[in-house]
Amino acid sequence: MVFAAAGTEELPAVEEYLAEAIRGPVFMDLNPHRYHALIPPRADIRPERAGGRRDRHVAHLDETTCVGVPHPSVRAPAEATSSHWCVPLDPAGDLCAPDALDLMIRAARRLLERRAEAAR
Structure with missing residues (x-):
C-alpha cells in the first residue's frame, strides 16, 4: 500500500514521500x-485504518498492543537488523497526523483498485 x-x-523515494x-x-x-x-493513541479508528474489515494492508493497533521499535539511531536499512526509521522521531515528540x-x-486504495480492474 505504501509503495x-x-x-x-x-526505499529512499518512499521515505521522502512518507516524510512529506x-x-x-x-x-x-x-x-x-x-x-x-x-x-496519537486515542485517535479515532476510522474506516481507513480499521484493517480486517476492509483489507489486509492496514491495521490500527491500539494502546493495548506492544510494538518493538528500532533504536532512534537506526535510520537506514543497511544499519538495521530487523527495522529502521524511515521518518525519524521528532525531538519534540510529534506523531503522524491521522x-x-x-x-x-484512501489514495493508495483507489490506485490499487484501479490497477486490479485494469488487470481483469
Whole structure:
C-alpha cells in the first residue's frame, strides 16, 4: 500500500514521500516490508485504518498492543537488523497526523483498485 501511494518501491523515494505525506515518525520492518506510522493513541479508528474489515494492508493497533521499535539511531536499512526509521522521531515528540495518514491510505486504495480492474 505504501509503495502504491509513493508510486515507487525505491526505499529512499518512499521515505521522502512518507516524510512529506504524513509528517510524522514511521518505521519499517524489513521482513516483511511492513510500515508503521505512529499516531496519537486515542485517535479515532476510522474506516481507513480499521484493517480486517476492509483489507489486509492496514491495521490500527491500539494502546493495548506492544510494538518493538528500532533504536532512534537506526535510520537506514543497511544499519538495521530487523527495522529502521524511515521518518525519524521528532525531538519534540510529534506523531503522524491521522488525517494525513487517512488521505494516503484512501489514495493508495483507489490506485490499487484501479490497477486490479485494469488487470481483469
